[in-house]
Amino acid sequence: MSNAAAVLTRLRSASSLAVVCHDDPDPDSLASAIALESLARTCGVETVDILYGGSIVHQQNRAFVDLFDVTPRRYSDARLEANELVAFVDHSVPGEHNQVPRGTPIDIVIDHHPSERTVPSDVIDVRESYGATATILAEYFLESELELTPRIASALLFGLHRERLDFYRQPTDREYAAAAALHERTDPERLRELYGVSFLPGSVDAFGDVIHNRIRQGSCLVSCIGRLENRVALAQGADFLLNIDGVDTVLVGGVIRDEVHLSGRTTRPDLDLGESFGRLFGDRGSVGGHDDMAGGQLPLEDVAGTTDAEDVLVERLRDRVGRRFLDAVAGDAAEPDA
Known part of the structure; x- marks a missing residue:
């Protein structure tokens, strides 16, 4: 049958x-x-x-x-x-x-x-x-x-x-x-x-932050932003950034209420993104996915502490999530992506 x-x-x-x-x-x-x-x-x-x-x-x-x-x-x-x-x-x-x-x-x-x-x-x-x-x-x-x-x-x-x-x-x-x-x-x-449907206004604002905050290491790109209303912009931002010439792997992170939300994409045939998310962040929250797409949620206090300052929040996410990801899947020193 x-x-x-x-x-x-x-x-x-x-x-x-x-x-x-x-x-x-x-x-x-x-x-x-x-x-x-x-x-x-x-x-x-x-x-x-x-x-x-x-x-x-x-x-x-x-x-x-x-x-x-x-x-x-x-x-x-x-x-x-x-x-x-x-x-x-x-x-x-x-x-x-x-x-x-x-x-x-x-x-x-x-x-x-x-x-x-x-x-x-x-x-x-x-x-x-x-x-x-x-x-x-x-x-x-x-x-x-x-x-x-x-x-x-x-x-x-x-x-x-x-x-x-x-x-x-x-x-x-x-x-x-x-x-x-x-x-x-x-x-x-x-x-x-x-x-032909349109974007939510809040998603457009967050999407702009995703583009502005990006840093690149080899063919891998990360963008960490602050607080946003929903995680739609993270997935949209990851999809968009993956189209940049020479980029094959992307991680985007942002804060919704008391959680850090992550969205990842890759076109690398040698990288299992779901496995990488589990290895890097599985002990800190709920993450998962498959070889070319992954996502997850991490407790905000574990990652960034209790700060209310947006710039401090973004920097801590970049240091404790973004750079950890870059060091694990890329090679060269990270720098802002022009």
Whole structure:
């Protein structure tokens, strides 16, 4: 039995399903969630709850929810337990990047990220060789010949584009094949509107600080900023800085409330960024990721003490996080990037 057939068979056994996205869900996670919801309803599942922890603050993620009529609900144990089946999309282990208690049994897991922990699920479709979970869901539709509506095709195409193709983050042949198959089924107007959404004002300010505060060591670049409203600008800044000529690895850090948030990117084939984050910062907070993207949160007091002075805060982050990262993954002396 194929993975798609196993998932469909499991869906046909229940009348309700909770689809759990990871915390702060991105387009890959959201697209995969509504694609699985569509499959579930085709299989006769009457009730589908899409659940998430964290927040949806990135301007394109918020626009995605609006334009694709997604109705995600804040995670709670009660909402999870109210459904017969539980599915994870774009993550795999309870308690890692989600609010689900560790050890909770899961019925279906669909993901492309590697995990060092055992995945506690009846039906497991984890394809580490794939670049996006949306690609896996697209193949479910294409292999089963189930109806692929313009809404779902557009969502999946946007999800795999944002995960891999837009920034050329090690896409596989499967991403290109899925994109080609989805393209003719999409709603072009909806996609154009989604790509044209604007930045939040606070993100623009923080984004400017990310650019201004950058320092470079060889092909590695770091930027540490002070306090910001949400971590959207950190990921956006990391994506942007990776486009600088000669730069192949980026770390951006900033402070949200009582935590230091980190966002990293690399195109180096010899560097596993998730492993590097774990080795450098795993003993100080919650970090993780995979070979080309990583992120995490560190307790602010552990990293920078209790200072309220913004310039002191930035300098401590640069010394205790940024330079530690540069020394570990780069070679030459760090200097401001002109």
